[in-house]
Amino acid sequence: MTTATPAPVGEGTFATVKRGLALSPELRPGLGGTIALAIVQMLGKVAVPIAVQQGIDHGIRAAGGPDLGFVGQVVALTLVVLAISTAAGYLMTRRLFTVSETALGALRSRTFRHIHDLSMLHQQSERRGSMVSRVTSDVDQISQFLQFGGVQLLLSSGQLLVSTLVMLFYSWQLTIVVLLAFGPAVAVIRLFQKRLAAVYKAVRERTGVMLGAVAESVVGAMVIRAYGVAGRTEKRLDTSIESLRVAQQRALRTSVTSFSSGELGAGLALAAVVVIGTLLGVGGHLTVGELTAFLFLVTLFIQPVQIATDMLNEAQNAVAGWRRVLDVLDLLPDVADPEDEGVALPPGPLSVRFRDVSFRYPGGPIVLADVDLTLDARKKYAVVGETGSGKTTFAKLLTRLMDPVAGEVLLSGTPLPSVRFSSLRSRVVMVPQDGFLFDATIAENIRFAEPSLTDEQLAIAFEELGLSDWLAGLAAGLETPVGERGEALSVGERQLVALVRAYVADPDLLVLDEATSAVDPATEVRLQRALDLVTRGRTTVAIAHRLSTAQAADEVIVVDAGRVVQRGPHATLVAEEDSIYAKLYASWLEQTRSH
Amino acid sequence: MLGRGLRVLGQAIRDEPRLFTVGVVGSSLFGLLIIANSYVVGGVVGHVVVPAFASRRAETGTLALVAVLFLGISVLRVASIFGRRLGAGFMQFRLQARYRRAVTRRYLSLPPSWHQTHATGTLLSNANSDVEAAFVPIAPLPFAVGTIVMVFAAVLALFLTDWVLALVGVALFPALFGLNVIYSRYMSPRQIRAQQMRAKVSAVAHESFDGALVVKTMGREEDESRRFAVFVTELRDALISVGRLRGLFDPVMDSLPSVGTLAVLLLGAWRLQTGAISVAELVTVSFLFTVLAFPVRAIGWVVAELPRSVAGWDRVQAVISSTGDLHYGTKNLEKSGESATLAFEHVDFAYGDGPLVLNDVTFTVPAGKTVALVGPTGSGKSTIASLAIRLVDPADGKITIDGEELPSLTEASLARTAALVPQIPFVFDDTVRGNVTLERDGVGEEEAWRALRLAQADRFIEKLPEGLDTAVGERGTSLSGGQRQRITLARALAGRPRLLVLDDATSAVDPRVEAAILGSLRGREAGASILVVAYRRATIALADEVIYLEQGKVVATGTHADLLAGNQGYVDLVTAYEKAEQERVEA
Structure with missing residues (x-):
């Protein structure tokens, strides 16, 4: 069922950048202009050594003694060039930031949306933290690279090229000498690239481990305290922090070693240029000014080599980040919205049809097998069965959180995959067991389902569900903040809010997946009764652990080991002797009665 | 802000004095070698190249000496780079590890009531990005300290060469430094804002992905994307505003030393005419300006990162100095195997x-x-x-x-x-x-x-x-x-x-x-x-x-x-x- 395009294995840097540019077309416009500005900026740097050469050869050492006027002209001209180059630098950086941040902002938003569009199974197969980094730190790395490393790399290559050309202009012999002197350094740097990639990867991985350990010490603070096992957690934290430090140091050592080879190359080049340049000068092939300019040019040549060495590491991190973002974007949502090609659900109450539906999780055993049933519109159904019997899977297929591996699910005769999500999600609502709440007030959490509701309408909703007393007992009523993940409320209270949220969405098919498992029996019964009153005309499917729900339903569907084994009204099913439902009910009675 | 930033740096140096010393010694050596290199280049041009070109004769021994000199400086420089970068880097990593341990120790000893009032995301970033931010300026710190040593040495050397050319340096280096300070003053609020928006974007993404199932079942993907996009847009604008300032500052910083070189050329021609300096000295001084430009920026890096560092440090300190620990007593209950009351x-x-x-x-x-x-x-x-x-x-x-x-x-x-x-x-x-x-x-x-x-x-x-x-x-x-x-x-x-x-x-x-x-x-x-x-x-x-x-x-x-x-x-x-x-x- 996973239809994701597999990421090309061992994809090269250029392939990733190409893929990235294709997915961020916003990066393209004006790219040529930006590069042109960068080149102009770079030319300013080359102008200074040329000015020094001209100034020395034709001004200071002019035939008739130092010619101040000529030097002045050279300096003035160079200043103009410098001013133009500075202005070009400003325009270039401005453009670059505006274009890249705009493009990357769009990339963040697109990736965020894409992650929400992925199926529930895809979402759950990723760690929460790593999904978050797809829209935060991974994109930051790309931006860092585009704005600093990328430009530096581009400018450096340009500077390398231009200074080589200018060097060639002054003396091709010395140019060859410089290139030869750098040969060994370039070889060493290339050799180190692989090792650098490996050590930086280790840093990233250990950062992940360290963050995981920290997260556990925070999220599990209560359990750690309750069992007095802070020592164990502390040991883990220390180990992960320490091993990250060791990896960081190793990476730095490797990087500095690689960098130093460039430094040695520079020393070698300078020495060679002076020695061979002097010999050439003695032979009359070079002037003093030219040799001096050459010494400057060698520095101009060295700088980019060293910068490029550092930037290549950064580039690799950035490309890795970019690849991670692209891989998420390339993941095709396997439970996709047909959007405009889809249809809306027919108006009115919804009926349900499961036609020979089977399901298994990727790589797992069958959890639901050949389920074939029809649920009538306007009726109340309860789905019961032991833990792990496939009840929740049933609910997820019904609401199209997942698609079956075989068979099909239809709502009022319309196959689910052909229904537009805008129609499906407004007509079919599921309340999961873990009633996740956002870190906001109760009112805001309920308006999540229907933003236009006024406070009065919210109060009425609570009233209708018989929850006004509970609401009144809260310090700030509707304005009570629920805390992160709703944790300022008790588990049962969170479920109450989640239920009201689904209720105000006013769906035609309401699916409750153990939505009141932590609520006290009296409140649960009251809620059920309230829902009954207001759900006339609505189809309700309740997955329930407590059989009180089943008793109140029009019909009960009993699931066992992935198959529907019984269905019918409570009274009928109980009467079927030795049936699974009869046993479940006996056990339920034992839990709730007698004594 | 500068004062508080320097206090954070001071604490860091007290925590890791040895590595700091290694970094500063390496960096100072590096700076002195840069100056030495300029003088060697100038000297070689003046005393070896010019006479050789003039006499059309080169002495092998002298040339060999020149080669050895350049290579020797190069080897020493590699050593100084190792000292500088490893000293600074190791210091930074050790500090990060030290404060990560300190922060997580507090997490383990502070009571659940404290945890309930602090969002998970905040605590995660306290131990991670805040600790990191606090010590970002440590990486360029020894380099910056070494640069200060180098600048003083350079100005001194310039005065020994020629006071007029030295004045160019006296004007240039403070200008570079001042520009850096101004830059960081304008930059820090923008960077702080960008950092806040980053945190916000991250928090919204975290919560939204946490509640992905609710978002999906209620069909609110579009609304969530809009909510997210608001913060993304703010982050984008904050980052663009950072970029504009950089765009203004960076090219000017890059060009100033070049202007210095040109000034030296112009003034040098005049001083040469009056016989105050030689060609070699002129080459030395202009070379010096070219190579000094880059290290001076290290000071800027430190100054520019101080506001972020202080913000990170404050958040780290807030955790470390949190109170409300449950204090335990000294009594032990017998592990008697009998149930408790x-x-x-x-x-x-x-x-x-x-x-x-x-x-x-x-x-x-x-x-x-x-x-x-x-x-x-x-x-x-x-x-x-x-x-x-x-x-x-x-x-x-x-x-x-x-x-x-x-x-x-x-x-x-x-x-x-x-x-x-x-x-x-x-x-x-x-x-x-x-x-x-x-x-x-x-x-x-x-x-x-x-x-x-x-x-x-x-x-x-x-x-x-x-x-x-x-x-x-x-x-x-x-x-x-x-x-x-x-x-x-x-x-x-x-x-x-x-x-x-x-x-x-x-x-x-x-x-x-x-x-x-x-x-x-x-x-x-x-x-x-x-x-x-x-x-x-x-x-x-x-x-x-x-x-x-x-x-x-x-x-x-x-x-x-x-x-x-x-x-x-x-x-x-x-x-x-x-x-x-x-x-x-x-x-």
């Missing part, structure tokens, strides 16, 4: 400044007895459960185990004596074994299996591919809710507590199993007193006594039968299902 006496409790959620609660769980806590949703049952094992302390009143007030006990003794199984099972990203034993003393494989059998988790564990050594994944995602509950139950049982607190922790366990678990604990062999939060009548019926709560007050205490006979609220609660059925039948 728990008593609440006039206990009040409120979360923060909120209203009282428990009001004058008094009850006892006598040794070896089982007491059920019953009450409507939100009546304070879970709060009592966390008070009983001292996750929090009461606002008023006292709680004792075997007559000892909880605050007088050591942490280890308390953890050995009492165990809580919370309502929402929490499993660590570890193996099943790690989750059950928690590497506690005396909890080995045998004990783990005994507990798993008791919790009826043994069968599904045996079926797992690697049995006890199967990793359960982040928050136990590879397990079902019922399985997670059984593992946490086994975790509690494995420690053979003398007081077991079950907070609605057996809802996914078959009642017969629950009865077996509670029954086995009643026996002499593994004696434990039990406080159980329950709705099921089967569970309640196992209890020797029932405490009925409403809105944080004990409304009634007695046996199940007593309460059924005497308290309407209780009757309504526990017989709700029966009544509902009756009404249906009648209807």
Whole structure:
């Protein structure tokens, strides 16, 4: 069922950048202009050594003694060039930031949306933290690279090229000498690239481990305290922090070693240029000014080599980040919205049809097998069965959180995959067991389902569900903040809010997946009764652990080991002797009665 | 801001004086070598190249010496780079590690009430990005200090060469420095804003992905994307505004040294004409300006990062200096194998400044007895459960185990004596074994299996591919809710507590199993007193006594039968299902 395009294995840097540019077309416009500005900026740097050469050869050492006027002209001209180059630098950086941040902002938003569009199974197969980094730190790395490393790399290559050309202009012999002197350094740097990639990867991985350990010490603070096992957690934290430090140091050592080879190359080049340049000068092939300019040019040549060495590491991190973002974007949502090609659900109450539906999780055993049933519109159904019997899977297929591996699910005769999500999600609502709440007030959490509701309408909703007393007992009523993940409320209270949220969405098919498992029996019964009153005309499917729900339903569907084994009204099913439902009910009675 | 930033740097230097020294020595050496190199270049041009070109003769010995000189400087420079970069880097990494340890130590020792008022995301970034931000300026710090040494040496050298050219340096270097300071002053608010927006974007993404299922089932993807896009746009604008300032500053910073070189050329020509300097000196000085430009920026890097550093440091310090620790006593309870007595006496409790959620609660769980806590949703049952094992302390009143007030006990003794199984099972990203034993003393494989059998988790564990050594994944995602509950139950049982607190922790366990678990604990062999939060009548019926709560007050205490006979609220609660059925039948 996973239809994701597999990421090309061992994809090269250029392939990733190409893929990235294709997915961020916003990066393209004006790219040529930006590069042109960068080149102009770079030319300013080359102008200074040329000015020094001209100034020395034709001004200071002019035939008739130092010619101040000529030097002045050279300096003035160079200043103009410098001013133009500075202005070009400003325009270039401005453009670059505006274009890249705009493009990357769009990339963040697109990736965020894409992650929400992925199926529930895809979402759950990723760690929460790593999904978050797809829209935060991974994109930051790309931006860092585009704005600093990328430009530096581009400018450096340009500077390398231009200074080589200018060097060639002054003396091709010395140019060859410089290139030869750098040969060994370039070889060493290339050799180190692989090792650098490996050590930086280790840093990233250990950062992940360290963050995981920290997260556990925070999220599990209560359990750690309750069992007095802070020592164990502390040991883990220390180990992960320490091993990250060791990896960081190793990476730095490797990087500095690689960098130093460039430094040695520079020393070698300078020495060679002076020695061979002097010999050439003695032979009359070079002037003093030219040799001096050459010494400057060698520095101009060295700088980019060293910068490029550092930037290549950064580039690799950035490309890795970019690849991670692209891989998420390339993941095709396997439970996709047909959007405009889809249809809306027919108006009115919804009926349900499961036609020979089977399901298994990727790589797992069958959890639901050949389920074939029809649920009538306007009726109340309860789905019961032991833990792990496939009840929740049933609910997820019904609401199209997942698609079956075989068979099909239809709502009022319309196959689910052909229904537009805008129609499906407004007509079919599921309340999961873990009633996740956002870190906001109760009112805001309920308006999540229907933003236009006024406070009065919210109060009425609570009233209708018989929850006004509970609401009144809260310090700030509707304005009570629920805390992160709703944790300022008790588990049962969170479920109450989640239920009201689904209720105000006013769906035609309401699916409750153990939505009141932590609520006290009296409140649960009251809620059920309230829902009954207001759900006339609505189809309700309740997955329930407590059989009180089943008793109140029009019909009960009993699931066992992935198959529907019984269905019918409570009274009928109980009467079927030795049936699974009869046993479940006996056990339920034992839990709730007698004594 | 500058002053506070320097104080952070001062603390960092005091924490790692040796590595700092290594970095500064390396960096100073590096700077002096740059100056030396310029003089060597100038000297070589003046004293070797010019005469050789003039005489059309080159002496091999002199040239060899020149080569050795350049190579020697180069080798020394490599050594100085190692010193500078490794000194600075290692110092930064050690500081990060040191403060990460300090922060996480606090996380472990601060009480749950503190954790409840601090968002998970914030605590994660305190230990990660805030620690990182605090020490960002450390990486260029030794370089910057070395640069200051170098600049002074350079100006001194310039004066020794020619005072007019030295004046160019005297004008240029402070200008570069001043520009950096101005830059960081304008930049820091923009960067702080960008950082805040980054945090916001991250928080929104985190929450939204956390609630992905709700977003999906309610079809709110579009709205969530819009909510996210608002922050993304703000972040984008903040970053663009950072970029514009950079765009203005960077090219100017790049060009200034070039202007210096040109000034030297112009003034040098004049000084040369008057005979004050030689060609060699002119070359030296202009070379010096070219190579000095880059290191001077290191000072700018340090200054520019100071505001971020201070912000990070403040947040780190806020954690380290947080108070409100639960202080433990020195008393130890005997590990006698006999069950413990728990008593609440006039206990009040409120979360923060909120209203009282428990009001004058008094009850006892006598040794070896089982007491059920019953009450409507939100009546304070879970709060009592966390008070009983001292996750929090009461606002008023006292709680004792075997007559000892909880605050007088050591942490280890308390953890050995009492165990809580919370309502929402929490499993660590570890193996099943790690989750059950928690590497506690005396909890080995045998004990783990005994507990798993008791919790009826043994069968599904045996079926797992690697049995006890199967990793359960982040928050136990590879397990079902019922399985997670059984593992946490086994975790509690494995420690053979003398007081077991079950907070609605057996809802996914078959009642017969629950009865077996509670029954086995009643026996002499593994004696434990039990406080159980329950709705099921089967569970309640196992209890020797029932405490009925409403809105944080004990409304009634007695046996199940007593309460059924005497308290309407209780009757309504526990017989709700029966009544509902009756009404249906009648209807």
